[in-house]
Amino acid sequence: MTTSLVQRVKSKLSIFAHRKARGMLDGEYGSVFKGRSLDFEDLRAYVPGDEVRDIDWKATARHGSPLIRRYVAVRRQTLLLVTDTGRNMAATSADGEDKKDIAVMALGILGYLALRHRDVVGLVAGDSAGSRSLPAKGGEAHLERLLREVHSRAGLSVPPSDLRVQLEHVARNYRQRMLLFVVADELLPDPGMEKLLRRLRAQHEILWLTIRDADLGAPGEQYDVADSLVLLSHLAGSEEVRRAYGLASAERTAGRVGMFRRLGIAEVTAGSSHEVVPAIFSLLERHRHGR
Known part of the structure; x- marks a missing residue:
């Protein structure tokens, strides 16, 4: 079973x-x-x-x-889980777990907290080809369905990730004020994404959890799930390549953190399922204090 x-x-x-x-x-x-x-x-x-x-x-x-x-x-609030189930979520995280397993754990914990507060929970998930939404309801059986939806759809055979598609779906279709909990890969910030998030931030409360990428490991075959390319072992083990990768990763992180700070959106990261509970506690605390 x-x-x-x-x-x-x-x-x-x-x-x-x-x-x-x-x-x-x-x-x-x-x-x-x-x-x-x-x-x-x-x-x-x-x-x-x-x-x-x-x-x-x-x-x-x-x-x-x-x-x-x-x-x-007295009245129920709505928690909308928003996540990427594109090819990126089939990759491994900083701790070696499948990203989709960390995403399911994070979505499940906040969803379970919402149920304990008698709130209702819905889902928007998808990839670059489109989004699928499931209505907000209460009950553990419903939360199980939402988590199964995320877990079953993320894989190497699905289209590439593009979180912008899911966020635009939310902006078009959800007018009622709610709490958005976004769980995603490491986002590449740009002016268009910042404009979209500013629009969503004006309408909703937003919490964001980023799943950290795996580093370039020891020499061996490295596989990029985003474009299905293999990084040759001598390149993956090259100190010059590793240094350039580290600098690019640091710049991307700084850009993402700066964007969220400007927008007033609380964000935390997790590289494993073991980090999810303390990360969510920190996320809720930071949101409460406006940090």
Whole structure:
């Protein structure tokens, strides 16, 4: 029997985030939507990082230790998962995992957080040939379907990646304010992409996770999935080639980071599934503080 992708996500959360940390992760997610209408739900123990204004001082005095008021949304919000399932996502990441596996883990964790907050989750995914969208709904079975869609479509036999196609699809078809969680390959910034993201940023909350590329490894056959070319072993092992690759990669990273900073979009990177939970916590925290 095939292992549930949602179950993998829950297992990863239980391994990398103990109960207090999961409470903080929930709290960071709950702070994303500005102007969210909230109702009081219950109290929980204070953990470092909680807002002092959320402390219930009367309950704290009775209990003998700080207690935090927890709230739930009166109305559901929408989380739209946006990701690339083109050929680039069949490549390996900085830690050697398939990029699509890291993408599924990241999408699954934020999707699961949304379900815990009674929000609904939808998906836009695709490649340079087009996008496929699945409507926003609640429930773990629906989240499983979304994750299966991403996992099954990314591969070497599909068209090349072009995230611009997916972002333009969102800009054309989604008018309701929502949270966009974009998981993508290392983006090549340009004025057209920046203009498109500025348009989306004016309409939606945006969180972005970049999956880092693998470095040029030890001598051996290197395969570029984007254009299906093999990099000869003597080139992959060349110190001059490696140096040029490193400089180009650093310039690309600086350009991407600068673009997101100008747009006010919080971005983090992950090179393995082990980095996803702390990366998402950092992403939510940075978004809350406007960094």
